[in-house]
Amino acid sequence: MSDTPKTRLATDLIHAGRIRTNLEENAEALFLTSGFTYESAEMAEAVFDNKIPHFQYTRFANPTVTMLEQKLAKIEGAEVCRATATGMAAVSSALLCGIRAGQRVVAARALFGSCHWIVSTLLPQYGVETVFVEGTDLDEWKEALSKPTALVLLESPSNPMLDIVDLRAVSALAHAAGAIVVVDNVFATPLLQKPLELGADVVVYSATKHMDGQGRVLGGAVLGRKQWMEEVFQPFFRNTGPSMSPFNAWVILKGLETLHLRVTAQSQSAEAIAKFLEASPKIARALYPTLASHPQRELAMSQMSGGGTLVAFEVKGGKEAAFRVMDAFRIITISNNLGDTKSLATHPATTTHMRIGAEERARLGITDGCIRLSVGLEDAQDLIEDLAQALDKA
Numbered sequence: 494m495s496d497t498p499k500t501r502l503a504t505d506l507i508h509a510g511r512i513r514t515n516l517e518e519n520a521e522a523l524f525l526t527s528g529f530t531y532e533s534a535e536m537a538e539a540v541f542d543n544k545i546p547h548f549q550y551t552r553f554a555n556p557t558v559t560m561l562e563q564k565l566a567k568i569e570g571a572e573v574c575r576a577t578a579t580g581m582a583a584v585s586s587a588l589l590c591g592i593r594a595g596q597r598v599v600a601a602r603a604l605f606g607s608c609h610w611i612v613s614t615l616l617p618q619y620g621v622e623t624v625f626v627e628g629t630d631l632d633e634w635k636e637a638l639s640k641p642t643a644l645v646l647l648e649s650p651s652n653p654m655l656d657i658v659d660l661r662a663v664s665a666l667a668h669a670a671g672a673i674v675v676v677d678n679v680f681a682t683p684l685l686q687k688p689l690e691l692g693a694d695v696v697v698y699s700a701t702k703h704m705d706g707q708g709r710v711l712g713g714a715v716l717g718r719k720q721w722m723e724e725v726f727q728p729f730f731r732n733t734g735p736s737m738s739p740f741n742a743w744v745i746l747k748g749l750e751t752l753h754l755r756v757t758a759q760s761q762s763a764e765a766i767a768k769f770l771e772a773s774p775k776i777a778r779a780l781y782p783t784l785a786s787h788p789q790r791e792l793a794m795s796q797m798s799g800g801g802t803l804v805a806f807e808v809k810g811g812k813e814a815a816f817r818v819m820d821a822f823r824i825i826t827i828s829n830n831l832g833d834t835k836s837l838a839t840h841p842a843t844t845t846h847m848r849i850g851a852e853e854r855a856r857l858g859i860t861d862g863c864i865r866l867s868v869g870l871e872d873a874q875d876l877i878e879d880l881a882q883a884l885d886k887a
């Protein structure tokens with residue numbers, strides 16, 4: 494082929510990052526191999542001395558995983574991507590690789606449960622000072638970032654209540670405090686929000702969610718600038734081994750080919766469902782970033798191009814009512830995954846956010862009546878009818 498044309502997202506999801514062997518295979522090859530060989534001892538020496546580019550060992554790099562990394566870097570607009578075994582491997586590596594005892598981390602309180610644990614429990618064990626702020630309150634960010642800080646971690650929209658953090662403003666405050674900004678962009682997906690363009694330095698994903706999108710494998714990704722990825726992240730990654738399995742990379746590569754179709758359709762359904770829920774007398778509140786009633790709709794729309802595939806709502810009548818609704822679903826399934834083609838409902842207070850405790854849940858607005866719905870690819874009207882009949886039992 495002649496020189497590479499300038500292409501758009503849908504094309505990049507199909508073609509970007511491809512490595513084709515001399516067998517000219519069409520679909521991406523699965524290199525299920527832990528190691529690679531050298532023609533001579535001299536060659537091995539040159540490869541280890543970085544004089545010849547050559548795959549060495551799958552913990553460092555693998556062609557199938559490299560294809561995924563190159564594709565993700567292209568669609569995110571990042572200089573470098575490294576794929577990891579899980580989303581949590583991505584988050585923990587991005588946080589631990591550069592942090593030192595005595596340094597300070599500021600994080601939004603509304604984080605995925607395990608991310609919250611890393612900040613509240615793990616980092617302090619290593620002598621890192623950690624501070625939580627209310628992510629939606631810029632005054633709290635200002636106060637927390639008035640001292641020198643090494644790293645800021647946030648999620649927007651947040652799990653499960655879909656709080657929106659002002660990425661531009663927080664990035665500016667963080668940079669003034671000397672911090673790098675790590676954004677967990679799982680809920681928005683690379684389709685609907687580009688944190689690097691809004692000021693973030695590092696983006697992390699759980700590829701388990703929309704990227705696989707069909708509930709099969711775990712994976713994660715860390716994306717950032719060449720200098721940080723090579724000098725700070727890469728030594729940690731190579732030596733601690735959070736690497737992605739080539740098999741999982743191969744599955745996720747296939748998932749990515751339809752990412753834009755799935756996320757677009759699922760977001761449309763999610764918006765229709767949020768509107769239906771908001772009008773139901775059984776509901777205390779429905780949260781979705783594009784709803785007129787969302788307290789941060791304007792901010793959401795200034796940094797996202799769509800509301801995403803998740804809806805949160807609070808059933809009147811607390812835990813008993815929420816459980817009755819969930820147990821009455823006929824199409825929607827009870828599961829704590831998200832971003833799947835199947836619609837999945839979770840009761841955060843008793844599952845994903847059980848361990849953070851009642852006090853922290855109250856601060857986050859996660860009441861016992863709250864249900865998080867990950868909207869799948871089923872017919873939206875069928876989902877609305879399923880919700881309607883289930884809500885009748887609340």
Ligand SMILES: *Cc1c(COP(=O)(O)O)cnc(C)c1O
Pocket residue numbers: 579580581582584605608648652677679680698699700701702711712713831
């Ligand atoms: C799922 C998820 C993670 C963790 O990803 P795993 O692949 O389960 O390790 C981190 N952050 C958010 C927002 C998530 O939804």
